[in-house]
Amino acid sequence: MKKQNTFIVGLAVLVAVCVAFWLLLVAPMYTGNEINMTRGVSSLAATHYDLHMIILWICVVIGILVFTAMFISIVLHRKSRGHEAAQFSHSTKAEIAWTVIPVLILIAMAIPATKALVEMESPSGTEMTVKVIGFQWKWKYEYLEDDIEFVSTLASDSNAARQLGSGIDPTTVDNYLLAVDKPLVLPVGRKIKFLITADDVIHAWWVPAFGWKRDAVPGFINEAWVKIDEPGTYRGQCAELCGKDHGFMPIVVEAVSQEDYDAWVQTQTAAGVAAAEDAERTWDFEELMDRGESVYASQCATCHQPDGEGLGEAFPALAGSEVATGPLNEHIRVVLEGREGTAMQGFGELLTPSDIAAALTYTRNAFGNGTGDLIQPSDIAGINKG
């Protein structure tokens, strides 16, 4: 009679625990929200997904067993049911069993986990290389073979909407916070090596569809690789806290066929030639101020603010500042090299000479600074090479 009682309660509790697990782990899928890791579009992502699911299910089974035993006890072994307490305090057999069995389970888990890691750490045989450099708060990409480089920042509509009290509904913005001005274009079907580093603080480059993230550490170069299986747009974000705009430096990868990629390389090379010509000619004041205003808005305004009034001690004002109204050479040096130990980064590597000259001209004449200085791209190119 008593045995049967235990069995029925046990079965009921087991069902209840399974239902609870189902409610927690499966039911939320039906809310239309993504609740699980992506399978991704590379073999690494698929491996990491499979590994994740194996370990998850092992954990679920362990959880169900432990909680079922515990809740059976809570239902049956209570004083209010008149259950008398047994007085046993150990069982060598049981203790050996629940030490040895977990060890065996762990060994079983370690085998696929080790294989996956070995695959991840094998970047040999790659066919092209992209250098990824993290800056506060943007990414720079350098295609080492194709001699293309550009900076990728948060798309301007997201940037406008994400300001405190902007009044813009984020749901009306396309891919809010996950869109950039210039995506990283990559060919599918080729093993691509990434060399990942940073210029200022530590960032982490993460596209979930590729199956991994890697820290971008100043002074170090980390390797990782991907072979993208399907064309498409894949979005990710910086995954290591890197300062106030850490949440606003997304990554967008356009994976395209080899032919489309080759065509894209052609256009970029042509654009590079045009930019080089731009840097050699002489610009007039209006032209520099126009270009400077847009460069300022995308590169400088996050910290120094659109009105040039800055944000406290950490992000000083440019309006009437000693640097922006003082000696020109010092101003150029700060913009090109940055300031050690602050969030002011060096833009020499980030922007073209034309952009830098325009931004300098703008900041020295806007916000009531009125120095009347006019800086030509050729001035900057000369200094930057020297």
Added chain:
Amino acid sequence: MSSITGEDVTIGHDDAHGHDDHDHKPEGFLARWVFTTNHKDIGTLYLVFALLMFFIGGSMAMVIRAELFMPGLQLVEPDFFNQMTTMHALIMVFGAVMPAWVGFANWMIPLMVGAPDMALPRMNNWSFWILPFAFTMLLSTLFMDSGGPAAGWTLYPPLSLQTGDSFAFVVFSVHMMGISSIMGAINIIATILNMRAPGMTLLRMPLFVWTWLITAYLLIAVMPVLAGAVTMLLTDHFFGTSFFNAAGGGDPVMFQHIFWFFGHPEVYIMILPAFGVVSEILPTFSRKPLFGYAAMVYATASIAFLSFIVWAHHMFTVGMPLEGELFFMYATMLIAVPTGVKVFNWVSTMWKGSMTFETPMLFAIGFVVLFTIGGLSGLMLAITASDLQYHDTYFVVAHFHYVLVPGAVFTLMAGAYYWLPKWSGNMYSERWGKIHFWLSTISVNVLFFPQHYLGLAGMPRRIPDYAPQFADFNMWSSLGGFAFGASQLIFVGVVIHCVFFSKVKATARVWEGAKGLEWTVPSPAPHHTFTHPPTVTASMVAHGEDH
């Protein structure tokens, strides 16, 4: 020692009629609380301070959850958001959880081992009174021009070096917290090793005493490491050194290795005393000896040892050699074995008991269930390859909050309800205690469970704003957060009612199934106890026979 002997002469008869009219409390607020050397009063100070910090740190969490309630920035600038996440963690770790456990240690260890006080009572006073100054200094940075620290509680350089002049205050406050912890730990070790009553052999000690003994060694081992790490940050910031500056020949990753050599044992510093408290409470309310006492002690020691060789699992994405990643993965997975032993032993303690479900028992059971969930997600995080996806996402946030909130905080609550009658002499309101438990348990799951989904779906941690696809679960999480925060006010109400207004007097034993020396003294525990050491026999301790 002389002061203890002195008191011995005057109140040596304490055991005979130990009620408060004879317990020689110092007169006056200053003498009673500021100059105190009494372990019980210092314990109370620690606990009140920790509760205050719990609410300050908690209000920061409310700011975080309010900003994350929906996409877009509505309330605070990103830099202030980062200050909130950083300060929330520093305050909860160093201001709430750690001092709360030291408070429990102060109150309970002398009572549990039959000692008249802590071994070093004056140092005890000092180690507490450092803390209000340390945290005043830390909190003051929020009002400075350069703002508070915003680089995360892990203070990773080079980002942390971008903090303004307030950084020096942060570093000095961490130094002071470290000094306080080390002094507290020395005191606890000295008390346990030197002041046990006759018959209280090491393997008769209550598990709470064991877990604290091991925790105290962890503290002494790692707090100096943290002090060294932040000192190097200080000199990098203000004196031109380049310990962590690659441009000057330093290594920013080195900081992470040093930090996590402290940081991982730190995690166990917060959770080992919790294991101890649960191992006291489950036997009491199951009316059955703790299952596998010796295995529990060895498992605790194993976890403590392993905590020193797993630190780099916090840094799997930083770029380590394959061999390093494999070593740290295997070592981390191994922790599941002693932790599993603990969970199985707790369940076996309940098995075939005669259980009742007073508030401490409810919190202890809530701990076992929810800590197990946190432990299992920890096992998932140990797998390096899939951690390359989990790392620095909300999955990690969910994991460590499961082990810290329904883990450490729930056991702090369990312990408080368990010993409050002994401390105050009054019974708390069981009805409100249970309401507190159920509201906390439901809301803490609404708060943290959806964060698993957010992390797996790709939401990074430490961001003030997010893409609209993460909106639903963030809203759930925030609602759970507000409810959890509000539920903790009930606890304050229950404690105030119990201490000052409750009419129901507690007996000495308080709980039917309670065993151990602390239940042999009257409730409330007199100001001085065990001025004559009791003689301890095997039947007096919670786990029954000797091992």
